[in-house]
Amino acid sequence: MGVTCVSQMPVAEGKSVQQTVELLTRKLEMLGAEKQGTFCVDCETYHTAASTLGSQGQAGKLMYVMHNSEYPLSCFALFENGPCLIADTNFDVLMVKLKGFFQSAKASKIETRGTRYQYCDFLVKVGTVTMGPSARGISVEVEYGPCVVASDCWSLLLEFLQSFLGSHTPGIPAVFGNRHDAVYGPADTMVQYMELFNKIRKQQQVPVAGIR
Amino acid sequence: MALLPHLLMTMAHFILILFHTIPRWKSGEAQGLYVLFAVGQTQPLHQFRVSEPCLPSYRGSLPRTNYISQRPPGATSSASAACASGSRFGRARGGGGDMADVLSVGVNLEAFAQAISAIQALRSSVSRVFDCLKDGMRNKETLEGREKAFIAHFQDNLHSVNRDLNELERLSNLVGKPSENHPLHNSGLLSLDPVQDKTPLYSQLLQAYKWSNKLQYHAGLASGLLNQQSLKRSANQMGVSAKRRPKAQPTTLVLPPQYVDDVISRIDRMFPEMSIHLSRPNGTSAMLLVTLGKVLKVVVVMRSLFIDRTIVKGYHEDVYTEDGKLDIWSKSNYQVFQKVTDHATTALLHYQLPQMPDVVVRSFMTWLRSYVKLFQAPCQRCGKFLQDGLPPTWRDFRTLEAFHDTCRQ
Numbered sequence: 001m002g003v004t005c006v007s008q009m010p011v012a013e014g015k016s017v018q019q020t021v022e023l024l025t026r027k028l029e030m031l032g033a034e035k036q037g038t039f040c041v042d043c044e045t046y047h048t049a050a051s052t053l054g055s056q057g058q059a060g061k062l063m064y065v066m067h068n069s070e071y072p073l074s075c076f077a078l079f080e081n082g083p084c085l086i087a088d089t090n091f092d093v094l095m096v097k098l099k100g101f102f103q104s105a106k107a108s109k110i111e112t113r114g115t116r117y118q119y120c121d122f123l124v125k126v127g128t129v130t131m132g133p134s135a136r137g138i139s140v141e142v143e144y145g146p147c148v149v150a151s152d153c154w155s156l157l158l159e160f161l162q163s164f165l166g167s168h169t170p171g172i173p174a175v176f177g178n179r180h181d182a183v184y185g186p187a188d189t190m191v192q193y194m195e196l197f198n199k200i201r202k203q204q205q206v207p208v209a210g211i212r
Numbered sequence: 213m214a215l216l217p218h219l220l221m222t223m224a225h226f227i228l229i230l231f232h233t234i235p236r237w238k239s240g241e242a243q244g245l246y247v248l249f250a251v252g253q254t255q256p257l258h259q260f261r262v263s264e265p266c267l268p269s270y271r272g273s274l275p276r277t278n279y280i281s282q283r284p285p286g287a288t289s290s291a292s293a294a295c296a297s298g299s300r301f302g303r304a305r306g307g308g309g310d311m312a313d314v315l316s317v318g319v320n321l322e323a324f325a326q327a328i329s330a331i332q333a334l335r336s337s338v339s340r341v342f343d344c345l346k347d348g349m350r351n352k353e354t355l356e357g358r359e360k361a362f363i364a365h366f367q368d369n370l371h372s373v374n375r376d377l378n379e380l381e382r383l384s385n386l387v388g389k390p391s392e393n394h395p396l397h398n399s400g401l402l403s404l405d406p407v408q409d410k411t412p413l414y415s416q417l418l419q420a421y422k423w424s425n426k427l428q429y430h431a432g433l434a435s436g437l438l439n440q441q442s443l444k445r446s447a448n449q450m451g452v453s454a455k456r457r458p459k460a461q462p463t464t465l466v467l468p469p470q471y472v473d474d475v476i477s478r479i480d481r482m483f484p485e486m487s488i489h490l491s492r493p494n495g496t497s498a499m500l501l502v503t504l505g506k507v508l509k510v511v512v513v514m515r516s517l518f519i520d521r522t523i524v525k526g527y528h529e530d531v532y533t534e535d536g537k538l539d540i541w542s543k544s545n546y547q548v549f550q551k552v553t554d555h556a557t558t559a560l561l562h563y564q565l566p567q568m569p570d571v572v573v574r575s576f577m578t579w580l581r582s583y584v585k586l587f588q589a590p591c592q593r594c595g596k597f598l599q600d601g602l603p604p605t606w607r608d609f610r611t612l613e614a615f616h617d618t619c620r621q
């Protein structure tokens with residue numbers, strides 16, 4: 001597990017999501033990246049049940065339960081700005097039992113699917129973010145395997161991102177700044193995906209082709 | 213009976229035990245190292261070496277000892293041939309000086325013969341002491357009488373041990389030192405072994421010695437040349453030109469493990485961001501696990517103080533095999549560390565100073581330490597971080613600056 005940066009690639013003007021993804025993957029292949037299977041990250045939102053809310057007098061907190069095909073035996077449960085729990089996949093079953101406390105938000109499932117590319121020690125995953133039947137945007141994940149400290153290799157990652165994202169290169173992810181020289185972990189990647197999904201959910205009213 | 217504990221104490225100080233390394237003790241065959249010491253004491257009372265006096269170089273200049281005459285008649289000719297080649301060799305090696313040196317160290321053969329008989333006397337008197345103890349008290353009319361007779365007998369025996377020992381000590385001073393600086397030391401004695409007629413061990417030994425001597429000479433010349441260059445190099449790089457050592461020590465592969473430990477722990481303390489863990493899973497050869505910041509880990513296989521092999525891996529990669537041993541064979545999964553491994557191997561060849569292996573290890577570690585910025589330092593030539601997907605993996609041996617593999621001069 002290396003340092004990972006997750007970002008959103010805006011859909012090119014006059015193009016569909018599908019076309020933009022193809023454009024991007026062609027660029028990667030030109031660079032020399034090799035196709036290496038597919039990937040999938042999904043996220044389901046739960047909110048605290050009304051019955052428990054009333055008695056405690058707290059604002060409802062959202063919990064996100066996520067899966068990542070890179071860690072097929074794990075399940076991630078996150079709160080916004082809160083702790084991240086890494087559990088076995090059985091956790092999904094547990095969530096069904098906890099129906100009285102956490103209720104699944106209707107039609108909240110969001111996921112991104114796409115192709116993995118390997119370029120030297122970099123792992124690039126370009127995915128189409130979908131909510132229900134419709135494509136909502138494009139996710140770009142870049143992992144640099146050899147390094148474990150995010151702040152050490154940000155400049156290097158940035159240079160690589162620029163090489164195929166051009167002007168759409170993202171800024172430094174918030175999780176990179178959190179802990180100055182701590183070892184980067186899978187949870188940090190999931191937090192980035194959660195933030196990306198939340199951003200895309202808010203954009204859902206905006207017409208797809210018109211972003212930027 | 214009250215006397216007995218006192219007696220035992222006295223015994224402890226006087227019983228002498230005689231060791232000899234070669235347990236052949238027939239008449240005249242007495243060679244090896246003798247150590248005499250009192251029971252309960254760690255310091256030997258006396259130590260001396262007895263060697264047979266016919267070394268190749270004595271040929272003709274000293275009377276032959278009876279050992280030669282004991283040999284079967286056919287053996288003498290080959291022995292003298294061996295002796296002859298030995299002396300020829302001696303001359304070729306050191307010139308006149310060595311020869312004179314060897315000849316001047318005489319062995320007083322008469323004293324030698326006396327010393328051998330003194331050893332025999334000492335041995336028998338020591339045996340008598342033990343016999344006396346073994347037999348215990350003789351039957352006498354009174355208990356007191358028994359004790360007295362026993363003590364008197366025991367004392368007599370101890371006195372004779374003491375006397376024989378003193379005599380031996382006196383003689384051992386007269387014997388003189390057998391030539392310690394003979395090129396072949398005691399292996400010269402191999403020429404006297406009758407088995408030699410069947411196995412040409414001794415002549416092979418001489419040949420081997422000749423070769424190794426030549427090799428040493430050439431290696432000395434080569435190291436002199438290499439030395440000059442390396443010193444220049446490390447002086448530029450480390451700024452330690454003032455620290456010239458007075459005299460280079462002879463290069464050796466056999467350094468005590470304690471010394472290696474010391475050198476490594478000193479280096480460990482030198483660099484705070486670098487931690488070195490030393491282990492010896494396979495005998496005396498040390499293996500180091502160097503962890504550099506949170507960047508990389510290096511497995512270093514040492515032979516004495518010479519670095520034999522290094523493997524660079526990622527900080528989060530496994531450096532142990534399934535059975536918990538350091539994995540010295542498998543390479544890193546990442547191209548960047550495979551590249552750094554290649555460069556580290558190049559560095560091993562570059563930092564060579566056979567006379568001062570500890571300086572080599574220190575220079576190598578200093579160079580290795582520059583990789584703490586492996587992902588943070590842009591190339592000093594093209595200014596970029598990446599080239600073909602790899603960061604600048606090369607570090608200049610002198611300036612320690614970062615370069616891409618293809619950007620270095």
Ligand SMILES: [Zn+2]
Nearest residue numbers: 591594616619
């Ligand atoms: Zn360069």
